[in-house]
Amino acid sequence: MTRELLSSLVDVFFVAFGVIIGGALIGSIGAFLTGKPPLTEIYNLSQSLKIWAIVAAIGGSFDAITSIERGLFSGIHDDILRTLMMLFTALIGAQSGTILLQWLVGGEQ
Template sequence: MLLTKEMLATLVMNFFIAFGVMIGGALIGGIGAFLIGKPILMEIDKIAGSLKIWAIVAAIGGSFDAITRIENGLFSGVHEDIYKTLAMLLVAFCGAQSGTILLRWIIGDPV
């Protein structure tokens, strides 16, 4: 796989989109937990756990596009699409995981 400047830019953006979805979603959800009287830190941890898959989907721009690219790679013989999509998924997962780790570090891992 040839790592072009555009592909590298896409990978960096995917990482930070997933990271931002995790941090923003969990912290804003924590504000909501405060407003309704639930324990904030426990809710932030629970939200972070359930947001991870959605952060990955948001980072890659929707699941159907990624599945279509993998299908084209498998059945059309264009393996570069498979490699690019897998790299995008891996980077998005790393961004979501980094966001989760940072949130748990901030809240002190209440579980």
């Protein structure tokens, strides 16, 4: 694994993690202002923002699909492996942020 790939994977992890944490916390401010329970909203938002965190972390879904297509049809297998590693790392980052927030707000709401 090259240094550039490792650096990219760390960035992807923390972007996905940050989208979950930031989105849920800022969203809870909106919930507070509208009279909804903020902790329940943090729990709900952390669940519903996962897919958007993954998309944001990999830089848009079309680039990932294009990389997989190029790997399958042009024989460039490094692109497939790199894209799958980025998707998996983004998924881990989003899930880590979700678990952290749900742990902080006290589990199921």
